[in-house]
Amino acid sequence: MLDNSIWPAKDYSRVPFRLYHDQEVYDLERERIWRGPLWSFLGLEAEVPKIGDFRTSFIGDIPVVYNRGDDGKVYGFVNRCAHRGSTVRREAYGNAADHTCIYHRWCYDKKGGLIGVPFRRGVKGQGGLDPAFDQAQHGLETIRIESWHGILFATFSDKVEPLEQYLGGPMSNMLARIMARPVKVLGYQRQRIKGNWKLYCENTRDQYHGSLLHQFHMKFGITRVTQKGGAWMDTRHRHSISYTREDTDAQDSAQAIAAYADQKVAESDFQLKDQGILGYKQEFDDGVSLAICSIFPNGTFQQIRNSMAARQVRPRGMDEFELYWTIFGYEGDDEELEMHRLLQTNMIGPAGFISMEDGEAVEIAHRATMLEGEACSIIEMGGGGKIPDEITFKVSDVPLRGFWSYYAELMGIEPEGGIR
Numbered sequence: 001m002l003d004n005s006i007w008p009a010k011d012y013s014r015v016p017f018r019l020y021h022d023q024e025v026y027d028l029e030r031e032r033i034w035r036g037p038l039w040s041f042l043g044l045e046a047e048v049p050k051i052g053d054f055r056t057s058f059i060g061d062i063p064v065v066y067n068r069g070d071d072g073k074v075y076g077f078v079n080r081c082a083h084r085g086s087t088v089r090r091e092a093y094g095n096a097a098d099h100t101c102i103y104h105r106w107c108y109d110k111k112g113g114l115i116g117v118p119f120r121r122g123v124k125g126q127g128g129l130d131p132a133f134d135q136a137q138h139g140l141e142t143i144r145i146e147s148w149h150g151i152l153f154a155t156f157s158d159k160v161e162p163l164e165q166y167l168g169g170p171m172s173n174m175l176a177r178i179m180a181r182p183v184k185v186l187g188y189q190r191q192r193i194k195g196n197w198k199l200y201c202e203n204t205r206d207q208y209h210g211s212l213l214h215q216f217h218m219k220f221g222i223t224r225v226t227q228k229g230g231a232w233m234d235t236r237h238r239h240s241i242s243y244t245r246e247d248t249d250a251q252d253s254a255q256a257i258a259a260y261a262d263q264k265v266a267e268s269d270f271q272l273k274d275q276g277i278l279g280y281k282q283e284f285d286d287g288v289s290l291a292i293c294s295i296f297p298n299g300t301f302q303q304i305r306n307s308m309a310a311r312q313v314r315p316r317g318m319d320e321f322e323l324y325w326t327i328f329g330y331e332g333d334d335e336e337l338e339m340h341r342l343l344q345t346n347m348i349g350p351a352g353f354i355s356m357e358d359g360e361a362v363e364i365a366h367r368a369t370m371l372e373g374e375a376c377s378i379i380e381m382g383g384g385g386k387i388p389d390e391i392t393f394k395v396s397d398v399p400l401r402g403f404w405s406y407y408a409e410l411m412g413i414e415p416e417g418g419i420r
Contacts, residue, residue, distance in 0.1 A: 002028065004413045011419040012404040013384045013397075014376040017369035020196035025411075026318040032410050033297050034060030037160045039146070039153040039167075041299025041312055042066055044326060046150060046183045048074060052095040052110070058314040058322075059154055060298070064143055065089050065099065066152065069110040074147065076154055077112030077140035088140070112140035148172065149179035151301075151310075167295070168234025170389075174241050174293050177284060178301055178308065182331040186342060189325040191350035193359045195366035197298075197313050197321040198407075203358055204294040204311075205240045205399035207231055207391075208381070213361060216353040219270055220278055222246070222290060222304065229290075230391040237387045237402025237420065238296040244394070246280065246289035246305075277343050277353075280305040294399070296406055304354070306337070307344035319366070323359075325349055386419055 002024055008014035019025055034040065040059045043066060047055050054067035056079055063079035065088070081088050081101040088101045088108065098115065100107045107116035114135045122128025143154045146163045153163055164172050193200065203209070208225050211218045222244075229244040272278070280289060283306065293301040300311040308329060314322040325348065329341045348355045369375070382396025387405060391398055408414045 002411075002413060004408075004415045004418075006413060007408070007415040007418070008376055009384070010415045010417055011384045011387070012401040012408070013378065013380045015379060015400075015404055016374075016376045017372045018374075020198060020366060021318060021370055023318060026315075028411060029315075030060060030062075032412065033407075034062060035156045036410055037155070037157040038297065038410070039155050039160060039163055040297060041295055041310070042076070042145065042152040042154040043312075044150055044183065044185065044310065044328070045074065045147055045152060046185055046328070047093070047326070050095065052097055053093075054089065054096060054099070055093045056089050056091065057312070059143070059156070061315045061317070063087065064154065066143075066145060066154070067096075067099075067110050074145050074152060075111045076143040076145045077108070078143070080140070081106055082114065082138045082140060108140055112142045114139045149176045150183060151175060151179060168236070168239060170232035170241055171234055171239040171293060171295060174232075174291060175301060177286075178291075178293070178303060183308075183328045184331050184333070184338075186327045186329055186338070187345070188327065189345075189349035191323050191359060192316070192320060193323060193362050194320050195362035196318055197315040198403075199362045199365055200313055200321065200323065200358070201294065201297070201403055202400050203362060204292055204300045205231075205242065205403055207242045207394045207396050207399070209361070210354075211394075213357050214354045215270060216347065220272075222278075222354075225394045227394070229394045231396065231399050233387075233389050233399060233402055235389055236406055237389070237399070238406035240294045240399035240402060242290075242292045242294070242394075242399070243288045244290040245287045276340075277346060278305075279340060281337065281340070294403075296403065302348070304347060305344060306341050307347060308341065309345075309348060323350075 006016050043055055043057050048068045051068050051070055054065055057064050057066060064076055065079045066074055066076040069075045079088050083104055083106045086101050086103040088099050098107050098109055105118045106114065109115050120129050143156055145152055145154045148163055148167065211225050227244050232241045233239060289305055291303045298313040302309050310326040312324040314324060316322060327345055329338050347353045350356060350359060379397035379400045382391060382398040387398060387402050405420050
C-alpha cells in the first residue's frame with residue numbers, strides 16, 4: 001500500500017525507487033496528477049492559427065484534441081468517442097469543420113458536442129436510439145484550456161488555481177520572455193524512451209549533469225559548473241528554471257577545464273570541422289544564454305543559445321514515455337537566423353549532440369532500479385532541509401527535491417512533518 005511512510009527522509013533527499021516501478025503508483029498518478037487540480041502543458045496557439053485547425057496531443061497518457069473554434073478560441077476534448085470508445089482523430093493535425101469517428105460515424109463539433117448520429121431513428125421504423133436520447137448529454141469529455149503568452153495549458157479540474165498563479169512569478173516571467181514575439185513553428189521531433197516519465201522530469205531539473213554527461217556542453221563551453229548560473233523556482237518549488245550565463249568563466253578557462261580533471265571528460269580529440277553550430281546571437285538583454293524551464297508535470301521550454309523548443313512528456317505506462325519536441329523561432333526572423341536555429345536543432349532531439357545522452361541515462365537508471373523496491377536515490381547536492389526559492393550555484397539537486405515535494409502533496413503521501 002502506498003502511504004506517507006514511503007519516504008526515508010522528510011526533505012525528499014531520498015526517493016524510493018518503487019515510485020518509478022509500481023503499477024499502483026502509476027494508476028494513482030492518472031487520477032491525482034493528470035486529472036488532478038493542476039495545469040498540463042498542451043501545445044502552442046501558433047500550431048492552430050486558423051478556425052478549424054486541430055492537433056492531437058496527450059495529457060499524461062490520455063489522448064486529447066485541441067482546435068480553434070468558430071469564435072476564435074481554443075477548445076479541447078478527450079480523443080475518445082462517446083459511443084464505443086474509438087479514437088476520433090487519428091491524424092496528428094489538420095483542419096476540419098467537425099470531428100467524425102470512423103467506426104460508427106458519430107460526429108462532434110469543435111467544442112466536443114455530439115451533433116450527429118447515423119441511423120438515430122433506425123431504418124424503416126426499426127432499431128435506432130430511444131426517442132428520449134439527448135445528444136447534448138453525450139458529447140466528448142471536455143478539457144479546460146487557457147493560454148499564457150501563446151502557450152496552451154489544459155486541465156480536467158474545476159478546482160485548479162488560476163494559471164498565472166500556478167506558474168508562479170519566475171516561470172510566468174521566463175515564459176513571457178521566451179514568447180515575447182509571435183512564434184513560428186519550425187518542426188517536430190519525437191522519441192520513445194524506455195523509462196519512467198518522472199526520471200526525465202528529474203533530468204531537466206538536474207543542473208550539473210549537463211557538464212558531465214554531455215561532452216558537447218563542456219567541450220564547447222555551452223554550460224559548465226564554473227559559469228555563473230543557478231535556478232529559480234516558484235514558492236511551491238514545483239517548477240524550476242535552470243540557467244547559465246555564457247562566457248562567465250572565460251577569464252579563467254584553464255581553471256574551468258581543470259574542474260573536470262578528475263572525471264577526465266575533457267580528455268578528448270572531439271572537434272567540429274564546422275563551427276557554425278556554436279554561433280550565438282544574443283537575443284535577450286539578461287545575459288542568459290541557456291535556460292531550461294521545467295514545468296510540472298509534463299512541460300519543458302528551452303533556450304540553448306538560439307535553439308528554442310518546447311518538450312512534452314507523454315507517459316506510455318510506467319516503463320516508457322514519449323518525448324515530443326516542438327521546435328520554433330520567431331515570425332520576424334530573417335532567413336539566416338532561421339537557418340541558424342535549424343542548425344542548432346542538431347544539438348537536441350533523439351540524435352542530438354546533447355540530448356541523445358539524456359534518453360540513454362534515463363533508460364539505464366530505469367533498468368538498474370527495476371528490482372530495487374526498498375532502495376532509494378540520494379539527492380543531496382546543494383544541501384538538504386528547507387527548499388529555497390533560488391539557487392545561485394549550479395551543483396545542486398534542490399530543484400529535484402522541489403519536484404518530489406509537490407508530487408507527494410498531489411499524491412496524498414506527504415510525510416508527517418515533511419519539509420517543503
